[in-house]
Amino acid sequence: MDRSKTFLIVGLGLLGGKYAQVLSGKGYRVLGIDTDPDAVAYARRRDYIVEGLAGGDPAPLLAQADYVIFGLYPTALLQWVEACGHLLRPGTLVTDVSGVKRGVVEPVQDRLPQGVEFIASHPMAGRETSGITHSAEVDFAPANFIITPTARNTPAAVDWCRDLAETLGFARISVLSPAEHDRMIGYVSQLCHAIAVSLMCASDNTELARYTGDSFRDLTRIARINDKMWAELFLWNKDNLIGEIDMFSAALGSLREKLAADDREGLEEMFRLSTRRRQAFDKK
Amino acid sequence: MDRSKTFLIVGLGLLGGKYAQVLSGKGYRVLGIDTDPDAVAYARRRDYIVEGLAGGDPAPLLAQADYVIFGLYPTALLQWVEACGHLLRPGTLVTDVSGVKRGVVEPVQDRLPQGVEFIASHPMAGRETSGITHSAEVDFAPANFIITPTARNTPAAVDWCRDLAETLGFARISVLSPAEHDRMIGYVSQLCHAIAVSLMCASDNTELARYTGDSFRDLTRIARINDKMWAELFLWNKDNLIGEIDMFSAALGSLREKLAADDREGLEEMFRLSTRRRQAFDKK
Numbered sequence: 001m002d003r004s005k006t007f008l009i010v011g012l013g014l015l016g017g018k019y020a021q022v023l024s025g026k027g028y029r030v031l032g033i034d035t036d037p038d039a040v041a042y043a044r045r046r047d048y049i050v051e052g053l054a055g056g057d058p059a060p061l062l063a064q065a066d067y068v069i070f071g072l073y074p075t076a077l078l079q080w081v082e083a084c085g086h087l088l089r090p091g092t093l094v095t096d097v098s099g100v101k102r103g104v105v106e107p108v109q110d111r112l113p114q115g116v117e118f119i120a121s122h123p124m125a126g127r128e129t130s131g132i133t134h135s136a137e138v139d140f141a142p143a144n145f146i147i148t149p150t151a152r153n154t155p156a157a158v159d160w161c162r163d164l165a166e167t168l169g170f171a172r173i174s175v176l177s178p179a180e181h182d183r184m185i186g187y188v189s190q191l192c193h194a195i196a197v198s199l200m201c202a203s204d205n206t207e208l209a210r211y212t213g214d215s216f217r218d219l220t221r222i223a224r225i226n227d228k229m230w231a232e233l234f235l236w237n238k239d240n241l242i243g244e245i246d247m248f249s250a251a252l253g254s255l256r257e258k259l260a261a262d263d264r265e266g267l268e269e270m271f272r273l274s275t276r277r278r279q280a281f282d283k284k
Numbered sequence: 285m286d287r288s289k290t291f292l293i294v295g296l297g298l299l300g301g302k303y304a305q306v307l308s309g310k311g312y313r314v315l316g317i318d319t320d321p322d323a324v325a326y327a328r329r330r331d332y333i334v335e336g337l338a339g340g341d342p343a344p345l346l347a348q349a350d351y352v353i354f355g356l357y358p359t360a361l362l363q364w365v366e367a368c369g370h371l372l373r374p375g376t377l378v379t380d381v382s383g384v385k386r387g388v389v390e391p392v393q394d395r396l397p398q399g400v401e402f403i404a405s406h407p408m409a410g411r412e413t414s415g416i417t418h419s420a421e422v423d424f425a426p427a428n429f430i431i432t433p434t435a436r437n438t439p440a441a442v443d444w445c446r447d448l449a450e451t452l453g454f455a456r457i458s459v460l461s462p463a464e465h466d467r468m469i470g471y472v473s474q475l476c477h478a479i480a481v482s483l484m485c486a487s488d489n490t491e492l493a494r495y496t497g498d499s500f501r502d503l504t505r506i507a508r509i510n511d512k513m514w515a516e517l518f519l520w521n522k523d524n525l526i527g528e529i530d531m532f533s534a535a536l537g538s539l540r541e542k543l544a545a546d547d548r549e550g551l552e553e554m555f556r557l558s559t560r561r562r563q564a565f566d567k568k
Contacts, residue, residue, distance in 0.1 A: 124495070124497055142497075143497065144494075144495055144497065146495070172494070174494070174495070184492055184495050187487075187489050187492060188489075188492055188495050188496045188497070188499075188500045189497070189499060189500070191483070192483075192499050192500050192503045193499070194536065194539055195479060195483065195503065195536065196503065196558070197539065197554055197555060197558040198532060198535040198536040198538075198539055198554075198558075199475070199476075199479065199532055199535070200557070200558035200561045200562050201535040201538075201539075201554050201557050201558050201561075202528075202531040202532045202534070202535040203471075203528075203531050204561065205471050205472075206561055206564035206565065208468055208471060208472055209564055209565045210428075210456070210458070211408070211428055211430070211458070211468050211472050212472045212565055213408055213426075213427065213428065213472070213473070215472075215473060215476050215477070215505075215506045216472045216473070216476050216565070217565065218502035218503065218505060218506075219476045219479065219480065219502065219503050219506070220562055220565065221499070221502060221562075222499045222502075222503070223558040223559065223561070223562040224558070224559045224562045224563065225555045225558060225559055226555075227551075227552040227553075227555035227556050227559070228552065230551075230555055231548045231551040231552045231555065234543055234551060235543065235546060235548060235551070238543050238544070238546075241543060242540060242543060242544060244486075244487075245536060245539075245540050245543075246540075247486040247487050248482060248483055248486040248536075249533065249536065249537075249540075250486070251482040251483070251485040251486040252478065252479065252482040252529060252532075252533065253533075254482075254485075255478055255481065255482055255485075255529075256526060256529050256530075256533075259518055259519065259522050259525060259526060259529075260522070260526060262519060262522075264515045264519060267511075267514075267515040267518060267519070268511040268512065268515045269511075270481055270482075270485050271481060271509045271510075271511035271514055271515065272511050273484070273485050274480070274481040274482075274484035274485050274507040274508070274509060275507065275508045275509055275511070277484045277485075277488065277490055277507070278484050278504055278505075278507040278508045279508065280490035280493055281490065281493045281496060281500070281501065281504065
């Protein structure tokens with residue numbers, strides 16, 4: 001990645017802030033925009049960015065940017081593109097960090113000016129925390145980075161996005177269509193969060209905290225959740241997530257049935273199947 | 285705990301083997317019985333026990349034992365007591381390791397001879413593995429040890445059991461009734477296992493393994509499960525577990541409804557509740 005290029009990060013949250021931190025640390029010129037003056041001030045103070053803006057006209061910063069990264073939730077991303085997308089210079093390469101892709105990627109591509117290429121991507125490095133003050137805790141090395149091109153993207157933009165991911169330190173980079181991405185994320189991430197949240201909401205058993213072991217803690221760790229962001233992610237992917245919830249509920253219902261019927265052999269069969277499948281997830 | 289005493293471990297599995305290892309290591313005389321000659325040979329070879337028996341008449345070993353520990357699944361425990369309980373000497377103190385208590389503790393107390401006291405307990409130190417060859421991996425230090433006395437138990441036996449737990453290295457020792465124990469274990473352990481197993485059984489998504497992160501791996505780690513033992517534990521506690529599954533399913537159903545209805549505020553409220561409750565589990 002050409003070190004003379006200037007990055008503009010729009011949205012200095014947990015991930016936008018981390019992008020700014022890593023890219024600045026590697027010698028790139030990084031600018032930042034956020035609606036929250038504290039986030040911009042924090043980024044300036046830590047030298048994550050050399051110039052920042054909270055409110056006001058973004059045109060002067062956009063005019064300097066070779067590469068733009070949207071660190072915004074899907075709804076805010078669409079709103080920003082609607083309001084300011086026309087200010088992007090032709091030749092600018094643009095990506096994002098958002099956790100759902102269908103319903104976001106093509107509308108953003110529609111709204112950007114001719115000559116501005118939006119190549120969507122998802123750094124799967126979220127945490128229970130949010131905000132730029134927690135950016136330093138994010139670790140890209142073990143996380144997946146997914147590039148989700150559409151028919152409108154050029155191979156050169158996909159290569160740039162892969163180069164960006166490598167520069168950021170991601171070891172595992174994949175390319176999926178927006179639809180494949182959303183189906184995958186509905187299962188490996190959103191369903192797990194829905195389960196953990198439901199387990200915590202099912203009953204107030206906090207008095208049992210002293211008896212909990214690793215199993216319980218591991219399973220419910222992700223029940224600490226950023227309410228605004230996850231409501232967005234769930235709603236943007238609701239068809240996939242509802243499908244996954246229904247498949248999971250059917251399996252749990254079948255376990256309950258076997259239990260009620262004293263079907264020992266049926267239970268043991270489920271346990272053997274789950275053990276076999278889970279082993280496949282250990283090997284990777 | 286008096287070092288001149290002799291322990292007999294009936295059932296040299298993962299936990300029975302670990303008890304034998306720790307107690308021998310601390311200088312106690314430990315004997316062992318198992319139906320599997322390999323388990324007995326392993327325990328002898330590793331000096332977990334000084335004398336062992338696989339099949340045959342247990343009377344000579346029972347005659348030497350001051351303390352007996354049943355490292356058996358509930359059904360096998362009841363069968364053993366039915367067949368051999370009368371051979372225990374008056375004055376013997378007896379405990380177990382089984383993961384459910386109602387339906388086990390009182391029948392065992394009923395069947396033991398006058399003067400033999402059975403004080404039930406549950407070392408919550410299970411793992412995904414089983415068998416004495418994995419005993420060395422078990423770590424008692426961070427685990428809970430629950431003593432579950434009934435009205436028939438003496439304070440002296442409860443004290444002995446607490447002393448045993450300390451000798452074994454448990455830092456967290458509690459006393460609960462069998463009913464309280466089973467309700468607690470239905471929530472903190474069995475429901476979590478039922479969820480993890482159902483998630484794995486819901487669909488064959490092993491091709492998604494490369495995209496999974498910590499959330500998914502943490503949540504499903506316990507889907508690798510000992511089929512025979514967990515079928516036992518689930519069935520012995522089925523009323524509690526079915527109740528917990530129903531409460532959990534209702535919460536997940538409510539999340540699904542909010543999602544289908546685009547109820548953003550309702551989802552955010554669930555996320556805030558789960559975050560608040562989960563924090564209580566972090567503090568302990």
